[in-house]
Amino acid sequence: MLDFWNNPMVVTALRLKFRKGSPGLWCVALVLALLCLAAILAHNADGLSVPLGRMFFVCMVGGVTALCGIISLSTVSASIRSEVTERTLDFQRIVSLSPWQIFLGKAIGEPTVGYFLILSTVPFAVVSWYFGAASGLATCLFYVNMLTFAFMCAAIGTLHSLKDPGQSKVRPGQSGSGVGWVIFVMIFMVPNMMANGAMSSNSWGAVPLGLFTPALGLYHLFHGNVWRAVVPFWELEIPALLVAPPFQVAVALLSIRLMARRLERPNRPLLSKPIAYGLLACFDLLLAGVAMHERVASQAANDVLWHFAIGHLLFSFVLILMTTPRQEMLRRRVWRVQARRASGKELLYADRTPINAMLLVVAFVGCLVAMLGIVAPAAIWPTTLGPPISWEALVEMVAIATLVILSYGQLIQMFGALVSSGGIAWGAVICLAAVIVPFLGAIIWTESGLAFQDSGLADAVFSLSPMSYVVSKLDDVRRLDLQWPFLVAISVIYYLFSSRILGQWQSAQRRQVLAKLTQMGVLANKAELESIATPD
Amino acid sequence: MEYGDKVAIENLSLEVEQGEVFGLIGPNGAGKTTLIRVLATLLEPTFGNVRVAGIDVLADPLSAHPRMAYMSDFFSLYENMLVWEYLDHFARCYGVEADRRERLIDEALELVSLEVRRDAEISELSRGMRQRICFAKSLLHEPQVLLLDEPASGLDPAGRVEFREMIKSLHAMGRTVLISSHILTEMTEFCTSIGILEQGQLLASGKVGDILSQLKSGLQLKIETVAGDGNVQRLMDLLDAWDQTEQLVVEDSRICCTWRGERLELPALHRAIVEANIPLISLAAQEDDLEDIYMRISGHKTS
Known part of the structure; x- marks a missing residue:
């Protein structure tokens, strides 16, 4: 991985960019813009609320970070898109480079301009440091952060559909919408979050801001102490400038890994099951660590548990959507294992098996992290959380979360199997509707005092979604009166209905494939069957 | 091989001997391109076994890649590159050592008669020239097996003659070539074996002489x-x-x-x-x- 200088993708990208002179032009334009900024700030120095050097440094780092992020994201995304639509990627796919090297090369080589822009601001940073804008360590860490942020944006830019344009039904521009969203978040959401001070104090919002961007560090640098930008983690407060670079590199490498998997076998789900388990465990640990920090967890102990449950469930659904095999993948597996039923081990880790076993693992990981990360610390080190979490609350949370995961997960798998294209999208829409509607409904309910509040109608509507029960456990929406037996009944109905439909579909596929194999005379030839590679 | 509900290739068993020039004949939609893309590891078959140069391409595609070259009828090149840059890029991608790279690029350009266009930008080249560059790229890493999907479709008559000679010289060098084409009369001139594909099924295959003598009426x-x-x-x-x-x-x-x-x-x-x-x-x-x-x-x- 570190030998990227010899990666042909990097060599060619650098050669082309330098032949056209674009890095030089961009750098000259940026230097001129920074000189203008310095002149304007110096001219208005008396009216500034912070020292001139610091103001200049914050503006420069913020502006260059955003600019490089957008350049990295858009150049890599445009490059991949052009490779797919022009079908030049076909030639790349059959060279001696591994898919990992191809995408790593893209993420490093294509955003060359962005990296050079960052390096061209170093003299300005040295001058700012000399005038006391930030300490030497903080300045260096900001630069590391800018580079890792640009790399992360570039790696996210590689996430693209590799569907053959001849077969793809994707409308022009549709696949680029992801990039648009990221740019939207960078341009509008981050400044908005920073403007609302709550997001940049030690709260839930500070965590993603501190991990994904240098914005949290800049915010606190602007207010005088960059080391107040921290990511809370149980009793620890880790400086955001230290934790963000490795986190961003990890996100980047994960994105590249996902695309490498997609390039190896475009028919596989985006995420493998083992990677999904690992990601969920990491996310849950982070969530538990943040939830248990005394400044964040100002709620009662049981509420911390329910906040954790909501975070765990939402992330689980994202992972389930990325891991669920679609109809074609399931059918291919039936072919390649000659209609044999998947073993328990295969259900746990193989890509093209249904997600039944994965749902249990997802539920188990949540319970384990809740026990080790929330219940045990709350019992051992009772701080401001009040009384330790009760066993009843833990059992209730585990039971409800498991029911929600099983019922929604099985519904998603059913849609994935039944609908040939876009099954996952339908599943996502239904799941989001079932997850978000009760969430929003509960908020509207508590805020507005609707007329039908006491009629029982709202309770009945929300009861149709098992997720409502999780939401109803939060402190501020407890006025919803949802009953346990109804939750169990609804979840079991969802689960059994989707399991039955899915089972029928799988049986029909097995019968069809067996009939076809018998007709082809393949089943009689044991030696040939053994030589056929089975899928992962 | 299935695309959703459609079966592109069905119950196909085909073996091409080393050093043969195998012609794949069939109308549009017969499954020629699908078969070649499966062999080139660009598509994964629904069921079956695929070996190229003795390597199971489904189990170990990366080991098969250096041994094969692929060229399709519909292709694009990187428009903003120079001819030598394009070839150099793929030589690097195939892991050709630095000291051999320059020589191989020159040889490949000579084989496709494009030495004089070495420093030209690809966007300035005609379709025929692009096709020849694409072919030159396919030869850079000295592959054992060439998978050519309608490679001569855009060439003028002179280009076709030249192309035929190139295939003959590859055959003389002992390379295995699998080529699909609509121009059937030309196929007999350089193919040693042929296979006739129709609606995803192989109707006949074998040495050109055998097929002609068996099937001529x-x-x-x-x-x-x-x-x-x-x-x-x-x-x-x-x-x-x-x-x-x-x-x-x-x-x-x-x-x-x-x-x-x-x-x-x-x-x-x-x-x-x-x-x-x-x-x-x-x-x-x-x-x-x-x-x-x-x-x-x-x-x-x-x-």
Whole structure:
């Protein structure tokens, strides 16, 4: 991985960019813009609320970070898109480079301009440091952060559909919408979050801001102490400038890994099951660590548990959507294992098996992290959380979360199997509707005092979604009166209905494939069957 | 091999010997491109086994890649690159050592007669030149197996002749070539074996000579006489009386038929026509070519 200088993708990208002179032009334009900024700030120095050097440094780092992020994201995304639509990627796919090297090369080589822009601001940073804008360590860490942020944006830019344009039904521009969203978040959401001070104090919002961007560090640098930008983690407060670079590199490498998997076998789900388990465990640990920090967890102990449950469930659904095999993948597996039923081990880790076993693992990981990360610390080190979490609350949370995961997960798998294209999208829409509607409904309910509040109608509507029960456990929406037996009944109905439909579909596929194999005379030839590679 | 509900290739078993030039023949939608893309590891078959140069391409595609080259009918090059940059990029991608890279690029450009365009930008080149660059790129890493999907579709007549010579020289070098084409008559000139693909099924395959001798239906005769005086009818009666003639069709003053007899028996027929006082303008005999055989096997009508 570190030998990227010899990666042909990097060599060619650098050669082309330098032949056209674009890095030089961009750098000259940026230097001129920074000189203008310095002149304007110096001219208005008396009216500034912070020292001139610091103001200049914050503006420069913020502006260059955003600019490089957008350049990295858009150049890599445009490059991949052009490779797919022009079908030049076909030639790349059959060279001696591994898919990992191809995408790593893209993420490093294509955003060359962005990296050079960052390096061209170093003299300005040295001058700012000399005038006391930030300490030497903080300045260096900001630069590391800018580079890792640009790399992360570039790696996210590689996430693209590799569907053959001849077969793809994707409308022009549709696949680029992801990039648009990221740019939207960078341009509008981050400044908005920073403007609302709550997001940049030690709260839930500070965590993603501190991990994904240098914005949290800049915010606190602007207010005088960059080391107040921290990511809370149980009793620890880790400086955001230290934790963000490795986190961003990890996100980047994960994105590249996902695309490498997609390039190896475009028919596989985006995420493998083992990677999904690992990601969920990491996310849950982070969530538990943040939830248990005394400044964040100002709620009662049981509420911390329910906040954790909501975070765990939402992330689980994202992972389930990325891991669920679609109809074609399931059918291919039936072919390649000659209609044999998947073993328990295969259900746990193989890509093209249904997600039944994965749902249990997802539920188990949540319970384990809740026990080790929330219940045990709350019992051992009772701080401001009040009384330790009760066993009843833990059992209730585990039971409800498991029911929600099983019922929604099985519904998603059913849609994935039944609908040939876009099954996952339908599943996502239904799941989001079932997850978000009760969430929003509960908020509207508590805020507005609707007329039908006491009629029982709202309770009945929300009861149709098992997720409502999780939401109803939060402190501020407890006025919803949802009953346990109804939750169990609804979840079991969802689960059994989707399991039955899915089972029928799988049986029909097995019968069809067996009939076809018998007709082809393949089943009689044991030696040939053994030589056929089975899928992962 | 399935695409959703559609079966692109079904129950296909095919083996190409090392050093052969195998021609894949079939109409549009027969499954030629799908088969070649499966061999090139660009598509994963629903079920089955694929080996290229002895390597299971489904289990270990990365080991198979250096041994194969792929070229498709629909392709694009990187427009903003120079010709040598493009070839250098792929030479690096295939892991060609730095000291051999320059020499191999020059040799490949010489083989496709594009040495003078070495420093030209690809966007300035004609379609034929791009096709040749693409072909040069396929040869850079000295692959054992070449998978060529309609490689000559955009070439002019001179380019086709040149291309044919290139395939012949690759054959002489011992490379295995699998090539699909619509131009069936050309295929007999450089293919050692052929396979006829129709609706995803392999209808026939084998050495070109074997296929032609097994499947040719006989000589096609075209006999033209002078119109009027009942000449056509008398000729028709005469031909009908011979056991070796079949499928007689009258076209104005000409009769077309299939000759099931030996070629050496034709002078006897000629003599019989002359002795019957039927004025003969011409008698032409033509053997079935690959196109006729393909049309017959696939159930199409000869144009």
